[in-house]
Amino acid sequence: MQPTVLIIACLLLRVSSSPSAEPLSPIEKYRRLEFPPKEENFEDGWKDRVAAEYDIINSADLTSLRAALKDDDPFVRAIAAYALGVRSDGTSADALAELVKNDKEYVVRIRAIEALALLKMNPEVIESAKKDPDPGVPFVVRLVAGQIKSETDYAAEIRQAYAKGIDRESMGTAMVGKAAPDFTALTIDGKPFQLSSVLGKKPIAIYFTAFDG
Amino acid sequence: MHQQAQLRLKKDAVEMLGAETYVVLALDTYRTRVFKEENWLLGGGKGPFGKEKSLVYATPLSDPAGRASAIYGVSRRALRWGSWAENYPHWFVINRKGIITYALKPTFATPTAYQDDVDNVLKELEKAAQ
Numbered sequence: 001m002q003p004t005v006l007i008i009a010c011l012l013l014r015v016s017s018s019p020s021a022e023p024l025s026p027i028e029k030y031r032r033l034e035f036p037p038k039e040e041n042f043e044d045g046w047k048d049r050v051a052a053e054y055d056i057i058n059s060a061d062l063t064s065l066r067a068a069l070k071d072d073d074p075f076v077r078a079i080a081a082y083a084l085g086v087r088s089d090g091t092s093a094d095a096l097a098e099l100v101k102n103d104k105e106y107v108v109r110i111r112a113i114e115a116l117a118l119l120k121m122n123p124e125v126i127e128s129a130k131k132d133p134d135p136g137v138p139f140v141v142r143l144v145a146g147q148i149k150s151e152t153d154y155a156a157e158i159r160q161a162y163a164k165g166i167d168r169e170s171m172g173t174a175m176v177g178k179a180a181p182d183f184t185a186l187t188i189d190g191k192p193f194q195l196s197s198v199l200g201k202k203p204i205a206i207y208f209t210a211f212d213g
Numbered sequence: 214m215h216q217q218a219q220l221r222l223k224k225d226a227v228e229m230l231g232a233e234t235y236v237v238l239a240l241d242t243y244r245t246r247v248f249k250e251e252n253w254l255l256g257g258g259k260g261p262f263g264k265e266k267s268l269v270y271a272t273p274l275s276d277p278a279g280r281a282s283a284i285y286g287v288s289r290r291a292l293r294w295g296s297w298a299e300n301y302p303h304w305f306v307i308n309r310k311g312i313i314t315y316a317l318k319p320t321f322a323t324p325t326a327y328q329d330d331v332d333n334v335l336k337e338l339e340k341a342a343q
Contacts, residue, residue: 042301049289050279057278147243154241161278172286176316180307183281185237185274188246193274195281199311203232203341205334207216207271208287209302211238211248 026055027068031076047171056083057162069095074105081108085115086162088155093121100125106134113137117144118155143211157190180204215327216302216319221270226335230342234271239279239288239299249273304334308341315341 024032030052035045056065056079068080069092081099084092096119099112113129116122126148130138147154164184173181182196198204217236220227227234238245249269274281279299282288287303306315315337319330 046286046289047283050283053289054278143244143247146247147241150243152243154243157241158277161276161280164278164280166278166280166283171283171288174285174305174313174316176313178313179311180305180313181284183276183284185276185281186242186245188242188249188273188275190242198233199307200309203230203309203338204307205227205232205234205271205338206285206305206307207220207234207236207302208282208285208300208305209216209236209238210300211240211244 025064026052026060027064027071027076027080030056030079031071031073036075047168050166050171051168053079054162054166056080057086057159058165062087062089065089066092066095069099074103074108077103077105077108078111081111081115085118086155086158088119088153088159090119090121093119097122097125100129106132106137109134109137110140113140114144117148118158120148123148152190157186161186216304216330217271218268219327219331220334221268223331223335224270227270227338230338232338232342235274236269236271237274237276237281237285237300239276239282241277242275245273245275304330306334306337306341 033045033048033052035041035048060080060083062084065080065084065087066089068076069084071077071080077099081096084096093116096112096115100109100116100122103109103112109129109132113126116126126141126144129141132138132141170181180195180199182194182199184195185193187193220234236248238248240248250267276282279288282300285303285305287300289299302319304315304317304319305313308314315334317330317333320326
């Protein structure tokens with residue numbers, strides 16, 4: 001056999017035997033995260049989690065997000081609920097309210113409450129969740145109580161922050177002995193803050209925390 | 214919140230050093246404001262911070278998409294309410310040249326571990342001020 005013919009034959013064989021090259025949807029990538037939310041996974045896979053969330057908020061199509069509210073996996077339902085709130089998808093309000101009232105997983109109920117608060121819809125459903133048996137749920141109801149009444153569009157604020165994107169190379173680059181990586185944030189008045197505007201002028205202590213940290 | 218409350222007790226020392234302190238939450242500005250202005254977590258309790266309305270001295274910063282938090286490597290590394298929470302707490306100290314000189318991941322190993330954590334941060338801020 002001529003070498004050229006052999007090469008073409010090999011290429012044809014490779015194409016015919018390769019799996020579908022269809023890229024995974026953002027929701028599917030999230031579902032397949034290697035390290036699920038368990039305590040032993042604190043240190044593992046966090047960059048994947050961050051990247052997957054950015055993908056969902058920025059680029060998951062609304063139809064797949066709406067469908068994901070009925071997913072078997074509660075973590076998929078939870079992220080879909082939050083994303084629909086951030087994306088200001090008012091047509092999902094009733095489905096989100098249904099999750100608040102009836103989803104068996106509190107992580108989903110919490111995310112659905114957050115989403116409804118971002119949408120500023122179904123306040124009576126949020127209010128009714130004060131009686132939820134899981135203490136985390138009434139805590140979040142209290143936390144979002146003022147948000148739903150506010151005229152500020154917090155969903156737009158969150159969307160704009162996600163729209164800046166993030167690349168893996170920049171994640172986890174803060175190290176002792178190295179220049180402090182710059183970042184942007186917002187003051188509580190919504191004004192932009194840039195770390196570089198204060199770097200090199202004064203000693204600085206920064207505490208990154210969770211609400212209860 | 215104990216870390217922030219303890220820092221507030223030490224604000225004179227921070228000001229003597231001419232230092233700036235920030236607390237970053239991977240939350241929207243609404244929740245960051247609640248964190249700053251309301252003592253929900255320790256208020257009403259019998260502890261040292263039970264009677265104060267606000268416990269936060271550091272300048273609060275909202276990081277709504279957790280971007281700054283991810284750059285500093287602290288994002289989505291803790292669990293709360295069955296899901297990945299916004300940040301696992303970390304301190305960073307930066308000197309006058311813009312170099313990170315100290316990083317601390319609080320262990321919360323004892324009920325008062327926050328006191329040692331804040332003392333260590335202040336010691337490192339003192340070095341960073343030189």
